[in-house]
Amino acid sequence: MLTGRIGQRLQHTAAVDNHFPPDCPPNSVLSKNARETLMCSGWTRTHSQIYEACEELKVNCADFDEYPVEIQLHLSRVGWYQCVDPGRVIIKEGHLASCFYFILSGNVNVTLHSTVDIINTLTAGSSFGDIAILEGTKRTATCYADGWVELLTVSKSDYIELSLRQSRRSYQATKHFAFCMTINVLKFWPLDELKTLPGICKVCAYKPNEVIVKDSKIGDWIYVVMTGSCKVVKRFIDSGSKMQLMKRHITTPGIFANAQHASTPLKKTSLPSMPPPQGNQQEQFQDSQHTGSHTVATPESLRKSYPPKQFLIQLQLLQPKDMFGLSSLVYKDEPSVALVSNGGECVLISKSFILRHMTEEIRSKAARVIVQLPSQEAMLKRIREHQSWNVHKHSILKRPL
Secondary structure, rough: OOOOHHHHHHHOOOOOOOOOOOOOOOOOOOHHHHHHHHHHHHHOOOOHHHHHHHHHHHHHHHHHHOOOOOHHHHHHHHHEEEEEEOEEEEEEEEEEEOOEEEEEEEEEEEEEEOOOOOEEEOOOOOOOOOOHHHHOEEEEEEEEEEEEEEEEEHHHHHHHHHHHHHHHHHHHHHHHHHHHOOOOHHHHOOOOOHHHOOHHHHHOOOOOOOOEOOOOOOOOOOEEEEEEEEEEEEEOHHHHHHEEEEEEEOOOOOOOHHOOOOOOOOOOOOOOOOOOOOOOOOOOOOOOOEEEEEEEOHHHHOOOOOOOOOOOEEEEEOOOOOOOOOOOOHOOOOOOOEEEEEEEEEEEEHHHHHHHHHHHHHHHHHHHHOOOOOOHHHHHHHHHHHHHHHHHHHHHOOOOO
């Protein structure tokens, strides 16, 4: 049997998992702000407080850092900080499980059958307490603090929810991998890595008119439309005196037909106006008013705040299985374009993964499938030609017979 102060604690402490003094050790690994955040109610924590606490937890706990970012933020919201003084029992063999623990600092000794023999010592950065929760059994060992110990504690119910989230995430990852396997151009890459390497593939949902990518040359992801649709648009700043796009409504049918993705027929091109983004508000592209066909239009209320020679043109309408961002890696001189959601989901694949495996042979094969967008000068030339033709056509129609 254990003797001395530690033995007395093991024998007489009512080891209810979540009852510890709120004191902090002499040299806490967490800042005062992080400790205060993690000691207050989870529902009162602000997004900035959760983010800052999460950053400190990642630095001080390797097991915590292994979780995906969304799970880390969830743990930072529901978990709470506890400090355990030397010798205090954290969990006791035979008791019902109520919490899961991350060790932020200090060591935790593990014993069996209330004996003095230490069968294991858990160090800072590790975690414990999950087996009894997941299996629905009583604690199979006793754990006590070997010196001052700092913990991030997660309740049983929150840990079970966390496990369910990870199971759903694993199922979704398998589903998304199967979807990527149906994309012909992606078959040139070793897609098996999407299942084994964390962080190189994910799925995001976007609202209608949400700007997904402002510049195709900047960013870390390739986008594959899984559900819904997206539009590819290009911003122009025209200095020519003949470009009077802001003065009249002009229909513009598909003048960029050869710039469309090989798997998607080009829709009619539209030139909606876009007010400049303000602050951190969600950016949106507002459709211009039109009847019958897509048109160029600038609301009178926006003319004063938006430069009259800037406009957007829709180049492509991406349907499920169409991609965005890969052509800018295959063709180095491709113009910069933006991606806007019409509502739906996209599979995101890391550009670093694509580039790491893109040999000249793969680049050549991909170039046979992906059609390059025309240059900005070619786009402007076609716009001017089409507009000149429309002006001439309208002038002819207005002549008296």
